[in-house]
Amino acid sequence: QVQLVESGGGLVQAGGSLRLSCAASSRTGTRYHMGWFRQAPGKEREFVTAITWSGSTTDYADSVKGRFTISRDNTKITVTLQMNSLKPEDTAVYYCGINSVWARLRGGVSQYWGQGTQVTVSS
Numbered sequence: 001q002v003q004l005v006e007s008g009g010g011l012v013q014a015g016g017s018l019r020l021s022c023a024a025s026s027r028t029g030t031r032y033h034m035g036w037f038r039q040a041p042g043k044e045r046e047f048v049t050a051i052t053w054s055g056s057t058t059d060y061a062d063s064v065k066g067r068f069t070i071s072r073d074n075t076k077i078t079v080t081l082q083m084n085s086l087k088p089e090d091t092a093v094y095y096c097g098i099n100s101v102w103a104r105l106r107g108g109v110s111q112y113w114g115q116g117t118q119v120t121v122s123s
Contacts, residue, residue, distance in 0.1 A: 001026070001112075002024050002025055002026045002028060002032070002098065002111075002112045003024070003025035003026075003112070003114075004022055004023070004024055004025070004096045004097075004098065004112055004113065004114035005022065005023050005025070005114055005115070006020060006021070006022045006094065006095070006096050006114040006115065006116060006117040007020070007021050007022075007023075007117060008020040008021050008117060009094060009117030009118045009119045010118075010119070010120070011120045011121075011122065012086055012119075012120070012121055012122070013121070013122050014086060014087055014088055014121055014122065014123050015085060015086065016086050016121070017082070017083060017084045017085075017086065018083045018086065018119060019080060019081070019082050019083070020036065020080065020081040020083065020094055020096075020117060020119070021078055021079070021080050021081075022034070022036075022078060022079045022080075022081075022096030022114055023076070023077060023078045024077040024078070024098070025077075026077075027077060030053060030074045030077055031053055031100060032053055032098035032099060032100055032111070033050060033051065033052050033053050033098065033099055033100070033101075033102050033105045034050065034051055034053075034072060034079040034096065034097070034098050034105075035047065035048070035049060035050030035051065035070075035079075035096070035097050035098070035099075035105050035106075035110070036048040036049050036050070036070065036079075036081050036094055036095070036096060036097075037094070037095045037096075037097055037108065037110075038090075038092035038093065038094045038095065038119075039092055039093050039095070039116075040089075040091060040092040040093075043092075045095065045108065046061065046108075047061055047106065047107075047108055048060070048061055048064055048068065048081070048094070049061065049064060049068055049070040049081065050070065050102075050105050050106055051070045051071070051072050051079060052102060053074075055071070055072050055074070057102075058070050059106060063089075064083075064090075067083065067084050067085045067086075068081060068082065068083050068084070069081070069082040069084075070082075079096065081094070083119070086119075086121045087121060088121045088122065088123045089121075090119060090121050091119060091120050091121050092118075092119060093116040093117065093118050093119075094116065094117050094118075094119050095110075095113055095114055095116045096113070096114040097110025097111075097112070097113055097114075098110055098111055098112055099111050
């Protein structure tokens, strides 16, 4: 069992920045690929970005490329999402997810989910 705890959400104006963090409760978290997903009101949860367990490979949704950066620290078992140039359409609850299979994580399947953190971008 791995617990994921997100932090760092909040309210920001368009063009601003936020930094989200997700901490895993167990060192087994270092063996998982980790990612961020988001769910806006009335919409399905969607993939935002992911990083392999080694940190060597990352992937981003087209909508966030060039604005968001994912990174991880396996000594602290955390994954961080730096979000710059935020837009109102980035408003959503952001979830941290993990999976030992990269393709499944990219497909939106997480073996564990965090509780989510709200990001609101005002225009």
